[in-house]
Amino acid sequence: MKRIIEIKRVIEWFFQRITGVVLLIGLIVHFQTMHYSGAGQISYEAVFARLSNPYWIVFNIVFLLSVTYHGFNGLLGIMPEYVHSHKMQKVLEGVLIVVAVTVVSLGVYILTV
């Protein structure tokens, strides 16, 4: 059990770093496309065209996964520093995981269906 927790912590930190790098690239692409490429890029037709392009769908899913992982893993990390009751920590951990899974599922559903 101790070993599993050990590995879990290592993976958590490692993925936090990896998703951080993905986020940096993803945010540059996102801002460039959505905010600095003129109004034409955010019209209904342009968005529809992007969402029909498999590369954009993959990009958006990777972006969504990275954002959600990075944000929620960060919250899970700092939560015990503010919430000291062990019971409350477990409850909040569950709530955060449920919210994260819901956000990802909803996003993937919107992007693919």
Place this chain on the structure above:
Amino acid sequence: MKTCTFNIKRFDPEKASTPRWAKFSVEMEQTERLLDGLIKIKDNMDGTLTFRRSCAHGICGSCAVKINGKNGLACQTLIKDMPDTITLEPLEAYPVIKDLVVDMSPFFEKNDKVMPYLVNDETPPDRERLQSPEDQHKILQSITCIMCGSCTSSCPGYWANKDYLGPSALLKAYRFIFDTRDNASGERLEKIIHNNGLWRCRSIYNCVEVCPKEIDITGHLSKLKRLAVKKKLLERK
């Protein structure tokens, strides 16, 4: 000469239940240090003022206090670099014994947990165990730590959780893990990669800001994190 106002947070558990602020006006030379001011107060104005000092030359780490909101050594801070009003408080997060003296036992207990000694069962050579300059360079900064406690006391992660090993103990672990003469780095790594160890470091850099020896503590801790990933994830058997 200039007149400095020392605003000192004082606490005497035998006389009061809460700390109080005391003001002292002291004539100081620009070339004098903060510690000289404290000694002047104790010798000439109020003998009950309590603070730690030993070497007075930035080596023993005894006189670490919070100076104008930032931890540092009183013996290493020159009056010429200070404003006219100097606020002194005991180090944050450690229990206060009296005035500027704090109980450092929680700090040293954490240090003991990381096996802060060289482990090498091999027969020692006739003279010292040699190291290449490159290998020595890896631990050069970390061996300059004087264990004054400024870093751990400034760490918000430690404020939130007193069970966290803290930057100082983790830096000590680094010092031996990356020492090529040591043979217990694996065992030592196990002792720091738990919930209250390495992963509690959020790279806030407060420790680096206050370190009187200017050690890049967060950078060293990041190297430890990368080593943990390498050993536990990438080199798993």
